[in-house]
Amino acid sequence: MNFVEELRWRGILHDIMPGTEELLNKGMVSGYIGFDPTADSLHVGSLAQIMTLIHFQLAGHKPFALVGGATGMVGDPSGKSAERNLLSEEALQHNLQGIKGQLEKFLNFDCGANSAQMVNNYDWFKEFTFLNFIRDVGKHITVNYMMAKDSVKNRISGDTGMSFTEFTYQLVQGYDFYYLWKNHNCALQMGGSDQWGNIVTGTELIRRKDAGDAYALTTQLIKKSDGSKFGKTEGGNIWLDAEKTSPYKFYQFWLNTSDDDAKTYIRIFTLFNKEIIEALEAEQDAAPHLRTLQKALAKDITIRVHGEAEYEKAIKSSEFLFGNTGIEFLNELSDAEVLALFDGVPNHTIRLADLEEGINIADLLAVHTSVFPSKGEAKKMIQAGGASINKVKIATVDDIYNIDTLINSKYLVAQKGKKNYFLIIAE
Numbered sequence: 453m454n455f456v457e458e459l460r461w462r463g464i465l466h467d468i469m470p471g472t473e474e475l476l477n478k479g480m481v482s483g484y485i486g487f488d489p490t491a492d493s494l495h496v497g498s499l500a501q502i503m504t505l506i507h508f509q510l511a512g513h514k515p516f517a518l519v520g521g522a523t524g525m526v527g528d529p530s531g532k533s534a535e536r537n538l539l540s541e542e543a544l545q546h547n548l549q550g551i552k553g554q555l556e557k558f559l560n561f562d563c564g565a566n567s568a569q570m571v572n573n574y575d576w577f578k579e580f581t582f583l584n585f586i587r588d589v590g591k592h593i594t595v596n597y598m599m600a601k602d603s604v605k606n607r608i609s610g611d612t613g614m615s616f617t618e619f620t621y622q623l624v625q626g627y628d629f630y631y632l633w634k635n636h637n638c639a640l641q642m643g644g645s646d647q648w649g650n651i652v653t654g655t656e657l658i659r660r661k662d663a664g665d666a667y668a669l670t671t672q673l674i675k676k677s678d679g680s681k682f683g684k685t686e687g688g689n690i691w692l693d694a695e696k697t698s699p700y701k702f703y704q705f706w707l708n709t710s711d712d713d714a715k716t717y718i719r720i721f722t723l724f725n726k727e728i729i730e731a732l733e734a735e736q737d738a739a740p741h742l743r744t745l746q747k748a749l750a751k752d753i754t755i756r757v758h759g760e761a762e763y764e765k766a767i768k769s770s771e772f773l774f775g776n777t778g779i780e781f782l783n784e785l786s787d788a789e790v791l792a793l794f795d796g797v798p799n800h801t802i803r804l805a806d807l808e809e810g811i812n813i814a815d816l817l818a819v820h821t822s823v824f825p826s827k828g829e830a831k832k833m834i835q836a837g838g839a840s841i842n843k844v845k846i847a848t849v850d851d852i853y854n855i856d857t858l859i860n861s862k863y864l865v866a867q868k869g870k871k872n873y874f875l876i877i878a879e
Contacts, residue, residue: 455511483640484516492550493693497683521574601649629654698792703766706750714745799875
């Protein structure tokens with residue numbers, strides 16, 4: 453497999469330094485991508501870079517994943533309009549452990565010569581004094597060179613300005629490249645297109661400090677076809693950690709991708725080969741309503757991130773809300789999973805003691821909760837056969853509900869019509 457050609461046909465490649473492709477075609481190359489430890493989980497925005505490392509390893513090269521324990525203390529100004537809050541060492545160490553566990557799901561750390569390797573730049577910066585840094589690194593890169601970078605120019609000309617801390621970031625990242633080149637024979641740094649300036653600072657430092665050759669490759673920044681930011685919803689980031697984004701919500705994120713975006717994302721975020729993708733695209737074009745691409749995309753990524761069992765649970769959750777899966781399915785879910793499933797659905801809390809005594813259905817839906825604005829409207833809908841509890845139509849306006857009706861000893865699911873759900877929580 454030719455790594456650069458693989459990125460090209462998938463539409464991922466953005467910039468590549470002259471000589472890089474020739475180097476990669478000669479034999480195994482060590483290359484790295486840096487990951488920012490601002491949280492204890494990566495999000496889907498990081499998946500493009502993870503996929504780059506996966507393709508790099510599959511092409512026979514040795515991937516390094518650098519987690520920025522040191523650079524996380526500084527903050528990358530690239531693409532930022534303001535300086536971010538700096539993290540404590542304790543918070544960074546916690547975040548690093550979370551990220552390491554996630555990367556181990558994607559890369560092979562035990563496959564011989566091209567086994568993946570994880571490094572933390574705090575290991576080589578923790579004993580590096582400021583005086584040694586400005587002497588051994590700073591003297592090789594001119595201020596003129598640093599000022600010419602877009603990430604610097606944009607901030608200096610803006611309203612917020614730029615601190616000296618952020619200004620020096622490109623030197624710190626440049627030294628990462630130098631260190632890995634010097635100690636791990638790492639000849640290539642990869643990253644998103646917004647990292648080009650920082651990456652070439654590293655190649656320049658290697659050239660000026662040791663007259664060495666190093667190379668750079670960047671990938672496209674992922675955007676949605678409507679121009680909005682990829683990987684965010686109204687609820688915030690879509691995380692790879694199931695605690696932060698449930699597998700159900702993760703699955704739904706990919707399933708709800710637009711047709712245009714699905715054609716782009718299936719090339720970027722899956723390992724399907726060209727023939728399989730073109731066959732899926734043909735199916736999609738023939739019957740767009742079946743959403744073949746979205747289903748294949750959502751299935752592949754959900755399984756790789758969360759596993760087969762969580763994917764099956766996500767499918768059942770979708771069928772529960774939008775299909776005919778029975779209420780018994782909720783008994784398979786934890787409290788957190790139930791709440792995640794009904795995220796965005798109106799929920800109401802009632803007293804468990806009241807339910808133990810038994811509550812008339814009209815009172816339950818219009819007095820103890822506000823599923824209906826009045827008892828009259830509740831009775832009208834019940835008599836018309838349009839109201840359900842736990843997916844069973846309410847028989848009469850005189851029905852009494854008690855704790856025997858609870859799912860997981862805690863929940864009732866009310867419906868107005870087929871699609872309007874309400875979660876009732878008994879506490």
